[in-house]
Amino acid sequence: MPRRQSMPGRWFILDRPPDRKVWAVLRRLPPRSGLMALCYLNPAERRRLRHIGKLRSLAIAAERPRVAARVHNIAELRLALQRRTPMILLSPIFPTRSHPDWKPVPRMRAASLARLGGRRLLALGGMTAGRYAKIAPLGFIGWAGISAFRT
Missing domain, CATH: 3.30.160 (Double Stranded RNA Binding Domain)
Known part of the structure; x- marks a missing residue:
């Protein structure tokens, strides 16, 4: 990019x-x-x-190493921030078919992590445009998905 x-x-x-x-x-x-x-x-x-x-x-x-990091908790977020990872994806925000056994990140925790991320977090996990509209106020700068685009 x-x-x-x-x-x-x-x-x-x-x-x-x-x-x-x-x-x-x-x-x-x-x-x-x-x-x-x-x-x-x-x-x-x-x-x-x-x-x-x-x-x-x-x-x-797609062409640079460490262009993105998926994080699930504060420890992983801190590591991604220390590495100056340009794109950080917090996951899962909603239940997802790809990881049915993973519990979604609670909303208040997601908001806290988004603030700690300095407005650099993308939401991932069960995302759609409609779901993003509901969680955007938590501090995410965007969203990412796999199956959301395949319909």
Whole structure:
């Protein structure tokens, strides 16, 4: 993501190499959304991803190490802040299919962690645009999701 570009408030997380369905999702992402690749991409996939990103005006966070950290508690948040991780995702905010046994972070704790994060936290876990609207006042700067974009 170039420095001159402001951070999008909505991020699609690519958690596995893209297949036909994922490429279709990428072509439908709203302009100025973000794409965070947390999986290995071969050179051809990276080129295709950059091409779609350019066409759709997407920010892509895929090519730098430690561009993002998922945190679940204050200790992990402090570590991410010490490492100056640019994007910090607090998870899970809501129940999620990918981790059905994980309990969501209580709202007041999420608000405290968002404040400690210095307005750098993205909400993750069971997120949708509607759910983000409800929790945005807690101090999050945006949200990220996997299945929210695949419908």
